[in-house]
Amino acid sequence: MSDLPLRFQSVDALRAQVATWRRAGERIVLVPTMGALHAGHLALVAHARAMGQRVVVSIFVNPTQFGPNEDFSRYPRDTEADLALLAGAGADAAWLPSVETMYPAGFSTRIEPGPAAEGLCGTFRPGHFSGVATVVTKLLNQVGPDVALFGEKDFQQLQVIRSVVRDLDMPVTIEGVPTLREADGLALSSRNRYLAPAERAIAPRLHAVLSGIAERLATGAKAAPLMAEGVASLEAAGFGPVQYLEVRDADTLAPVAQVEREARVIAAAYLGGTRLIDNVAVLPG
Numbered sequence: 001m002s003d004l005p006l007r008f009q010s011v012d013a014l015r016a017q018v019a020t021w022r023r024a025g026e027r028i029v030l031v032p033t034m035g036a037l038h039a040g041h042l043a044l045v046a047h048a049r050a051m052g053q054r055v056v057v058s059i060f061v062n063p064t065q066f067g068p069n070e071d072f073s074r075y076p077r078d079t080e081a082d083l084a085l086l087a088g089a090g091a092d093a094a095w096l097p098s099v100e101t102m103y104p105a106g107f108s109t110r111i112e113p114g115p116a117a118e119g120l121c122g123t124f125r126p127g128h129f130s131g132v133a134t135v136v137t138k139l140l141n142q143v144g145p146d147v148a149l150f151g152e153k154d155f156q157q158l159q160v161i162r163s164v165v166r167d168l169d170m171p172v173t174i175e176g177v178p179t180l181r182e183a184d185g186l187a188l189s190s191r192n193r194y195l196a197p198a199e200r201a202i203a204p205r206l207h208a209v210l211s212g213i214a215e216r217l218a219t220g221a222k223a224a225p226l227m228a229e230g231v232a233s234l235e236a237a238g239f240g241p242v243q244y245l246e247v248r249d250a251d252t253l254a255p256v257a258q259v260e261r262e263a264r265v266i267a268a269a270y271l272g273g274t275r276l277i278d279n280v281a282v283l284p285g
């Protein structure tokens, strides 16, 4: 195993290290996470490494993106295990701010993202994308990376962050990384560890249903009946409630009735007490 990454808990110390790398002509890649790391996160780190750069991974369970009845307090946290995984993956530094460092007394600013944050998860998690946009803006300002990587698993989040960075002229390139899946198709996610064995056996149906819809959309089928069928299939498999199952344009996230350019079939559904999200690309023709 490689050395543990350098660990930082103050903005000043982090910035001093980044400045040292910059003086040496090195570029910086940031991988923001909420910890409880799994192979999906490590795929982002590997992608960053392949760019031949310094890799900073932030681990921060951000309270402002959780709703009052969501899982903030029980969200899995295991920093030492995360650092060991990051060492194996070759990350250079871990940015581990406390809640007080991110949101000191008197903190009062919120970023309100535009239309990309409307609908889909934005409907079912009010305030969520404002919390994400605010914390990601802070993380980008703290680290000052050249590139920041985000997973396509959280597709709406990726588009929200792209829109914030574009609208606020932030000097960073945002790159999406394809979703890493288990052999049976389930997207890796920290929340998968909430699934009981019987739920874990059902969970891959989400990807299977979305993939089946994507195949038929690619041959010109209309979206509306496929969406209704997809919800019914998920419910029959044991999911519920299905919060949404929609077809959206891959760039604008506008609803799509029939696919003419790249789109995504995108869904969020509960399986028992666990909320799962996933999405699949549709390429016409």
Ligand SMILES: Nc1ncnc2c1ncn2[C@@H]1O[C@H](COP(=O)(O)OP(=O)(O)OP(=O)(O)O)[C@@H](O)[C@H]1O
Residues within 6 Å of the ligand: 032, 033, 034, 035, 040, 041, 043, 044, 149, 150, 151, 152, 153, 154, 177, 178, 179, 180, 181, 187, 188, 189, 190, 191, 192
């Ligand atoms: N399976 C995956 N493949 C690729 N990227 C992923 C995957 N899972 C998470 N990511 C990305 O890792 C980054 C950090 O995500 P986060 O720490 O919230 O993990 P998560 O597994 O998505 O957790 P959660 O269960 O909270 O959704 C995000 O950019 C997210 O899109």
Ligand SMILES: CC(C)(CO)[C@@H](O)C(=O)[O-]
Residues within 6 Å of the ligand: 032, 033, 034, 060, 062, 065, 132, 135, 136, 154, 157
């Ligand atoms: C981008 C992020 C780290 C912001 O807290 C979080 O939403 C996540 O892990 O996807």
Ligand code: BAL
Residues within 6 Å of the ligand: 065, 066, 154, 157
């Ligand atoms: N991976 C997205 C973070 C969240 O669900 O809050």
